[in-house]
Amino acid sequence: MKKAIWLIVTLLSIQSCLSESEKGEIFLTEASPSKGFNYPYFLYIPEGASLKKELVLIVEPNNSGFADDDLNKHIEKAKRTATLDYYPGNYAAQKLKYPLLVPVFPRSESEWKIYTHALDRDVMLQKDNPLERIDLQLLAMVEDAKSKLAESGYTIQDKFFITGFSASGTFTNRFTLIHPEKIQASAAGGLNGLLALPIDSFGVKNLNYPLGINDFKDLLNQEFQRTAFLNTPQFYFMGENDENDAIPYDDAFDQDERELIYEFLGEEMLTKRWKTCADIYKNKGVNASIKTYTNTGHEHPESVKQEIVEFFKKSLNTDHEIMVNVPESQLYVRTRGNAGKPLIINLHGGPGGYSGIDIKLMGPGLEDKFLIAYLDQRGCGKSLECKNNDLLTVEQYVEDLDIVIDSLRKKYDKEKVHIMGTSWGGMYGFLYLLTDQTKVLSYACIDGKVNSNYQNHSLIDFETNRANEILQTDIPEEQKAELEHIVTELERIKNSNFAQFHTDVNWMKHEVPEKLGFNAYFADTSKIISFKDVVQDTALMRLMKYSKEEYAEVGEKAEIVNTAFRNTLSYNNINIESELKQIKIPTIVIQGEQDYVVGTGHAELIYNALTNLSKDKKELHIIPDVGHCPAIESPQLLSDILVVFFEKESLKN
Structure with a gap:
């Protein structure tokens, strides 16, 4: 030549x-x-x-x-x-x-x-x-x-x-x-x-x-x-x-x-x-x-x-639908955002929730700056249905997440990922990190929990005190009898071992609050998004890529998964608070000020339990006038907090 x-x-x-x-x-x-x-x-x-x-x-x-x-x-x-x-x-x-x-x-x-x-x-x-x-x-x-x-x-x-x-x-x-x-x-x-x-x-x-x-x-x-x-x-x-x-x-x-x-x-x-x-x-x-x-x-x-x-x-804006093979099933993952940017894996709530709605709630503030992987957990959303309770366990979910992380790291050529988890997803993320932190850059826990006893007793005590306060007022006999029944039932639940908790916890979170004049999930109830609201929002349904028939199945799947977890003694009594000292990666803990679902002090409990993280590696944010769903009630503020955190931790690496 x-x-x-x-x-x-x-x-x-x-x-x-x-x-x-x-x-x-x-x-x-x-x-x-x-x-x-x-x-x-x-x-x-x-x-x-x-x-x-x-x-x-x-x-x-x-x-x-x-x-x-x-x-x-x-x-x-x-x-x-x-x-x-x-x-x-x-x-x-x-x-x-x-x-x-x-x-x-x-x-x-x-x-x-x-x-x-x-x-x-x-x-x-x-x-x-x-x-x-x-x-x-x-x-x-x-x-x-x-x-x-x-x-x-x-x-x-x-x-x-x-x-x-x-x-x-x-x-x-x-x-x-x-x-x-x-x-x-x-x-x-x-x-x-x-x-x-x-x-x-x-x-x-x-x-x-x-x-x-x-x-x-x-x-x-x-x-x-x-x-x-x-x-x-x-x-x-x-x-x-x-x-x-x-x-x-x-x-x-x-x-x-x-x-x-x-x-x-x-x-x-x-x-x-x-x-x-x-x-x-x-x-x-x-x-x-x-x-x-x-x-x-x-x-x-x-x-x-x-x-x-x-x-x-x-x-600059990826939108891929992926099915990841896991033991005896397949999990649906939708990746959206900038594929050239750091990857964040989103863990929805539940157990039994779905990720589709998070695209509307979390996506607008994050997808221009990151690649977001919206995971539907085993048996949930667009993932394959699962009716085998032996596979609906914390251990299996942790194994599933590890497989998903490896699959996405390979597909998008990422050495490490970020994770953010909301509600049950907040605990799910910590459970994974306690098994392996080597693949994760940082973690965001949003309205999450780590101590089920604290969560359960916080809501029981709050509702009991609120019922007793109302009982001290001049109220009709019918209402008085109803509140006394609530107090009795709450005492029964408090003294149980939470083994068969599915019916009780749904009663506590969805029926009792209405009778006591508050909402466990929302500070501003005008922002509640109902099943009917979603189905009638054609733009949202297109965004989530659901037909009405497919979306109806989401609720059916959720009931199966939630019942399996909530009727498991070990799940209802999980307490990993003392184990959080093992967390070594930067962590941000976020909670709504009026979050009664996991207990209003849960974020501070988590933050204080991260004893091996210096103050420059952990953050605590309590969002005012917000309940358990900051992504719905205060999406811009939540987004701003997450962007600053994830960008900072990405630059460090």
Whole structure:
């Protein structure tokens, strides 16, 4: 293979402002070998780029469209790419108000087989010269640009968008194959009907880079990151009238590559080769949208560029439905939010609740900043029904959660996760952490419990005292008899062992409060969301992806699960308060001021029991004028508290 020559250019200044217009600013940064890049790059900042929210850097590899040994000519063409909205990168930058990076890689006329602008095999074989590993040089440019932007007050997401067309589209596709872990989303077109494939062979024929991944280890000194590549959102397109096919040309492909393409993918570009590549991506499970546009040639009209913009927007907000295999069942998990952000696993209440409603309650404040996994626990919501009480146990639920965590960590390439649990979910989270904290970054307990005796006796004592207070007033005999019966029943329950507690606890929480003039769950009863409210809210039903028939089954499942747990002596007497000293990860404890379901002092009890956490690793928040459901009664405040906590703990890690 040919060696690249060192192309020299005199740059006017380092990061000098070249021009300024109503649409933004363009800066040129000189080559900096000490920082890892041997060529300059342009950084375009569109007018309106916000200093107040996180931005995503857009990268469009330069494609001069010609070979020339004069680097200044490539600089001029790269500048046009960075500043004109004809090009998809600049178009997206102006629409999204995100900064754009355009590298200035040369394409030499004298070393014409090295097709840098398509990231071909020849350029990836370069050693001991300025063209060595231009893919890593581009990553170094990205880090340098992010640093410069941070110095100017911008907050930039770790992952970036990459887009291109024709040769730079091919560069984009191949770069995504090599570095999927760096890419938030990839979009490219005019690709010669050919995609870099996540496979290592066709039968006995090996597929080396750039056709496949067979020699990744030898060529790139790295393994193919299959999971990351499959999960990276990708959008590739061709025009049905595109006749620009680079396969026959020696600067783009060697003869052995050409023969493999024609033999296994097809000589005809669109109806054969493009379709075969699309089928391979689909069969391998690549998260890719692959399109052919009618009445379109080798071009990217505004409608296509707008689709790239919408694709980039959508990539920031994942919405996946997953079934996770657990012993003798499957659990439903819905992941929503930003897949490039930290993962939070949400544990609903119950036992027997469901996660669908949490999408409405918790999602709006969290999904832009995190990836939220809404888990329907065993036998609940959209998870498979479970009528086997031997599987409806705390031990089984803890095992289930461990499997879910491992499954999601693998799917989304996360080393660790955050967890948040509400009500029973608050205890559920602690029960899991007492078995394994190695996979969890931090934990949020919202209106949770750890001491069932405290919970049960708190409500019994509160209701008994309230009934006795009313009995001291002048009330009708019928009401007096009713209250005396309540006091007697509460005393009976208090002196029981809570073995068969399902009927009693529901009476205590749902019937008695109404007779005593309070609500165990809500401080503001006008905010109660009933079954009827949910079913009649068509937008909510669509959001949760439930039909009326499916939603009716949620209640039936809940009764089965709740009865199984609530009629179990061990569950009704769980007390892990003394064990919380084992918790070592940062924990936030949140409770509504008027939460009578778990007892108004339960959050403080939990906080004080976290004795091995210093004050900088634990927080206590009591939300005023709120009951057991802060996500319903005070969603914005709850969201604000959680965002600050999870962002702080994510940055630490």
